[in-house]
Amino acid sequence: MAACADLLQSMLENSAFDRVERFETSRYPLLFAERVVDESAPTVTFYGHYDVQPPGSADDWVTPAFEPTLRDGSIYARGAGDNKGQFLTHVFALDALSRGEEEFGVNIKLLVEGGEESGSEGLIEYLRDDPAEIADSDLVYVADGPMHASRRPTLIYGNRGIISYQLDLETADSDLHSGNFGGPAPNAANELIAVINSMFEGDDILVDGFHEDIEITAADRALVDDIPVDEEALKADLGIEEFATDDTYYERLLLQPTLTVSGLSSGYEDEGKKTIIPHQATAKLDSRLVPNQDPDRVLARISEHVERVDPRVEVTKLSSFPPMKTPIDTPAAKPLLAALEAAWDAEPVEMPLLGGSLPAAHFRSELDVDVLVVPYANPDQGNHSPNEHLDEDCFRNGIETTALFLQHFADT
Missing domain, CATH: 3.30.70.360 (Alpha-Beta Plaits)
Structure with missing residues (x-):
C-alpha cells in the first residue's frame, strides 16, 4: 500500500497540479492535489481510491492481475475500473486542459484514499478533522462504479x-x-x-x-420510472428464473x-x-x-x-x-449532463441512487456539499472479480467528460 501511495504521489507531482500533499492516517495515506486558478472561482473536488480487492487465484486471470495488459480494446488489471483507471481520468483531463491557451475558471482538487475497500477509516478520520484543503468545495465528483447496462452515460445523485x-x-x-x-x-x-x-x-x-x-421523493420515483431495463435479459445474464420481489427491478434495487x-x-x-x-x-x-x-x-x-x-x-x-442523496436540482447537474451527452454521444441515464455504498456519503455529512457519482467504467468491468477491465473508449470518454464539465461548471 505504501509503494502504491508513493507511485501515485510521484505521478501527481509530475502532472498539471500545482500542489501535492500526503496525509498519513491511522490506516493508509491519503493523497491530495490541487490547482487553484482564482480563490473566488468555484471549486470541484474529485474523489477516488487506490486500494483494490485481492485478485484471488492467479489461475483465474488470463494475464497477471498486477501487470496491466491491453487486450481487445480493454485494459485488464486489478483496479483498472475500481478505481485507479477512473480517478486518473481527472488527472489526464487537467493535463490536457492545462496545455490550452486559456485558463479555465474552476479550482480543481483531487483526494485519493487507500482504504475504501475496507471501510474508509482513514478518509473519515481526515474529514472529521475539518480539513482546510477541501473546505471550499462546491461539489464532490466521484467517478466510480459501472455505467448503466445500456452503456449510456450515467449520472447518479446518491447511494444506498x-x-x-x-x-x-x-x-x-x-x-x-x-x-x-x-x-x-x-x-x-x-x-x-x-x-x-x-x-x-x-x-x-x-x-x-x-x-x-x-425519505423518497416524487422526483426520485420519476427518475426510477425512466431508467431503461430489460428484466428478462437481466434474469438471463444473472442465471435466475425469477426476481425475489413483485416490485419493478429498479424500484426494489434503489428505493427500498x-x-x-x-x-x-x-x-x-x-x-x-x-x-x-x-x-x-x-x-x-x-x-x-x-x-x-x-x-x-x-x-x-x-x-x-x-x-x-x-x-x-x-x-x-x-x-x-450512511446513505447519501444530493437533490436532483443541484446546479452541477446541468453542465454535467451536457458534458456526458457530448462526450458519449448518447442521452444520459439519471438515477437517484447507486444500489451499492460509497464513502462519498461522508463528504455530504461532514462538509455539507453536493456529491455526484459519475461512473466511467463499462457495465461488465468485473470489479472484485478475475479479469477486471476498463474499456479504452470508456477511459477516453471519461477524460473528455471531465474536461468538458470543468470548462462549463464555472458558468453555473
Missing part, C-alpha cells in the same frame, strides 16, 4: 448506505453426538436459522421500525432497504460427515439503506427484534456507511 453485522449463538459447551443427545439437546444452527427466518416473510422485512425515517444473509457457518464443514449437534452458529448479514435511514438506528431495531425472539443471540456491528 449499508450496515454490516454478525449474529452469534452458543447453545452448549461443545458439539454433541447426535445419536446420544439428538432431540433433547438444542441445535445452534437450527435455532439461529429460526431467528433469521423471523425477520422475513417473502420479500417483506418484519423487523419493527426497520423502515422508519425513509434490504436485509441480506451473506454467510452462515456452523457445525462440521469438511469432507464426509460427522454426526454432531452444533453448539455454535454464526451468520453474517448486511442491510442496504435508503435516504434518511441511520445505520446505527437500523441496527438497534434489528438488535431489539433479535432480543425478543432469542435473547441468547449476540448481535455485533461490523461496519457501516
Whole structure:
C-alpha cells in the first residue's frame, strides 16, 4: 500500500497540479492535489481510491492481475475500473486542459484514499478533522462504479448506505453426538436459522421500525420510472428464473432497504460427515439503506427484534456507511449532463441512487456539499472479480467528460 501511495504521489507531482500533499492516517495515506486558478472561482473536488480487492487465484486471470495488459480494446488489471483507471481520468483531463491557451475558471482538487475497500477509516478520520484543503468545495465528483447496462452515460445523485453485522449463538459447551443427545439437546444452527427466518416473510422485512425515517421523493420515483431495463435479459445474464420481489427491478434495487444473509457457518464443514449437534452458529448479514435511514438506528431495531425472539443471540456491528442523496436540482447537474451527452454521444441515464455504498456519503455529512457519482467504467468491468477491465473508449470518454464539465461548471 505504501509503494502504491508513493507511485501515485510521484505521478501527481509530475502532472498539471500545482500542489501535492500526503496525509498519513491511522490506516493508509491519503493523497491530495490541487490547482487553484482564482480563490473566488468555484471549486470541484474529485474523489477516488487506490486500494483494490485481492485478485484471488492467479489461475483465474488470463494475464497477471498486477501487470496491466491491453487486450481487445480493454485494459485488464486489478483496479483498472475500481478505481485507479477512473480517478486518473481527472488527472489526464487537467493535463490536457492545462496545455490550452486559456485558463479555465474552476479550482480543481483531487483526494485519493487507500482504504475504501475496507471501510474508509482513514478518509473519515481526515474529514472529521475539518480539513482546510477541501473546505471550499462546491461539489464532490466521484467517478466510480459501472455505467448503466445500456452503456449510456450515467449520472447518479446518491447511494444506498449499508450496515454490516454478525449474529452469534452458543447453545452448549461443545458439539454433541447426535445419536446420544439428538432431540433433547438444542441445535445452534437450527435455532439461529429460526431467528433469521423471523425477520422475513417473502420479500417483506418484519423487523419493527426497520423502515422508519425513509425519505423518497416524487422526483426520485420519476427518475426510477425512466431508467431503461430489460428484466428478462437481466434474469438471463444473472442465471435466475425469477426476481425475489413483485416490485419493478429498479424500484426494489434503489428505493427500498434490504436485509441480506451473506454467510452462515456452523457445525462440521469438511469432507464426509460427522454426526454432531452444533453448539455454535454464526451468520453474517448486511442491510442496504435508503435516504434518511441511520445505520446505527437500523441496527438497534434489528438488535431489539433479535432480543425478543432469542435473547441468547449476540448481535455485533461490523461496519457501516450512511446513505447519501444530493437533490436532483443541484446546479452541477446541468453542465454535467451536457458534458456526458457530448462526450458519449448518447442521452444520459439519471438515477437517484447507486444500489451499492460509497464513502462519498461522508463528504455530504461532514462538509455539507453536493456529491455526484459519475461512473466511467463499462457495465461488465468485473470489479472484485478475475479479469477486471476498463474499456479504452470508456477511459477516453471519461477524460473528455471531465474536461468538458470543468470548462462549463464555472458558468453555473
